[in-house]
Amino acid sequence: EAGVAQSPRYKIIEKRQSVAFWCNPISGHATLYWYQQILGQGPKLLIQFQNNGVVDDSQLPKDRFSAERLKGVDSTLKIQPAKLEDSAVYLCASSYGQLAEAFFGQGTRLTVV
Amino acid sequence: AQSVAQPEDQVNVAEGNPLTVKCTYSVSGNPYLFWYVQYPNRGLQFLLKYITGDNLVKGSYGFEAEFNKSQTSFHLKKPSALVSDSALYFCAVRDMNFGNEKLTFGTGTRLTIIP
Numbered sequence: 001e002a003g004v005a006q007s008p009r010y011k012i013i014e015k016r017q018s019v020a021f022w023c024n025p026i027s028g029h030a031t032l033y034w035y036q037q038i039l040g041q042g043p044k045l046l047i048q049f050q051n052n053g054v055v056d057d058s059q060l061p062k063d064r065f066s067a068e069r070l071k072g073v074d075s076t077l078k079i080q081p082a083k084l085e086d087s088a089v090y091l092c093a094s095s096y097g098q099l100a101e102a103f104f105g106q107g108t109r110l111t112v113v
Numbered sequence: 114a115q116s117v118a119q120p121e122d123q124v125n126v127a128e129g130n131p132l133t134v135k136c137t138y139s140v141s142g143n144p145y146l147f148w149y150v151q152y153p154n155r156g157l158q159f160l161l162k163y164i165t166g167d168n169l170v171k172g173s174y175g176f177e178a179e180f181n182k183s184q185t186s187f188h189l190k191k192p193s194a195l196v197s198d199s200a201l202y203f204c205a206v207r208d209m210n211f212g213n214e215k216l217t218f219g220t221g222t223r224l225t226i227i228p
Binding site: 004033035041042043044045048055056091093098099101102103104105106107 | 119145147149154155156157158159162164203207209214215216217218219220221
């Protein structure tokens with residue numbers, strides 16, 4: 001079975017610019033997650049979807065970050081405007097349900113200069 | 114709020130020796146517990162999970178983990194370490210209180226196997 005697909009793999013932008021990341025989860029997985037992983041740290045949950053609905057977005061900086069999951073399948077995460085501290089790897093994951101293990105994509109490495 | 118602690122940033126083990134990577138958790142309900150491994154420039158790979166039943170769970174690549182409810186721990190173990198086991202390991206927990214199923218990760222433990 002195909003894994004979680006993310007694009008782009010790498011992105012370099014200047015501060016105050018905007019950027020968007022795309023994620024296609026494993027087919028049939030209802031739960032989708034976006035994590036931020038800063039170098040040397042554990043993944044931090046930004047937002048968790050169950051189908052179209054948001055389960056948790058308590059750690060999403062809503063003044064600059066937004067995410068949507070169209071039709072309960074693909075998802076996009078946007079940052080506008082970006083700050084230097086947003087430099088990190090953004091990981092998308094999906095699971096069959098909210099109780100199952102999550103499977104991760106390879107991530108998008110964002111560098112803000 | 115749920116949390117996971119991995120008290121050791123770095124663990125070094127000689128090849129062939131047993132290894133243990135420690136994890137403790139805090140939840141208000143019953144925990145679902147997971148271990149993941151991350152190799153350089155790769156996403157996280159699922160190793161094993163505990164949901165219910167036998168406290169000793171077996172996973173990929175010869176790893177196993179022991180759930181201890183009284184000590185709120187879920188330590189990762191392997192009887193004989195390989196150099197290829199060198200990687201970053203993350204423990205994660207879901208709190209099974211309804212409405213709080215988010216997946217929370219620890220800060221990670223870097224495991225180095227010395228030839």
